[in-house]
Amino acid sequence: MRNGVCGSRTGLRAERKALLLEIYEKLFAAFGPQHWWPARTPFEVILGAILAQNTAWKNAAAAIANLDRNGLLSLEGLCGLDGAQLEALVRPSGFYRQKAKRIMTFCDHIQKNYHGCLEQFLDQDMEPLRQELLTIRGIGPETADSIVLYAAFKPSFVVDAYTWRIFSRHAWIDETISYDDLREYFMEALELDVQMYQEFHALVVRTGHLYCRRKPLCQMCPLGGYFDGLVFLRP
């Protein structure tokens, strides 16, 4: 039993679905469409997903701009590059040695297994694609889900640090929840909907940027029972 409403699995799922939809609608009403992912091609989404790992987007964007200036926003372009050159170009994104290697590893994987055809790789069913991404060194669950959702347009919910912070601080989830369990928390309750998943994740990040960064946070954040002038939801 939770909230004295219904103890059945189906009931809990319905309850959770209603909560999630209400959160989504309030965020959408507050912020509107976020137009994510900020990239022109699936390959650029993938580069961005790797370059943004534990990094402010602005820094990742600077690295992408460097690649763009050199005409390197393509698999073929990057494959002709040596490691040191790529490191120099992605330097603004931080962790640049790791990230250069991760990008190279990804490109090698597509070259070897798909003859350089990214479309063929992305065209797989969702689960096999996700699992294959997770076998590539440097691509963890969040990066994989970002690629699946925003580059392959398949409904895999993206969980990030803001999702965890916002939802745990509201006590909607247990703060010790694992990545996969938190992803399931969304995907079990919500219909599989690419556009909605894209928008939901983007809105969560927007909310996190404004109200839920590590430190200043939650005096002003939804935990107080209000959010940007809106009455917010309580668990």
Added chain:
DNA sequence: GTCCAGGGCCTAC
């Protein structure tokens, strides 16, 4: 000068 950002890997227990 200090803290933080749209993670992931490796090692030690």
Added chain:
DNA sequence: GTAGGCCATGGA
């Protein structure tokens, strides 16, 4: 299986 250290730049 999980806590802790490490990777690194740029902005507040």
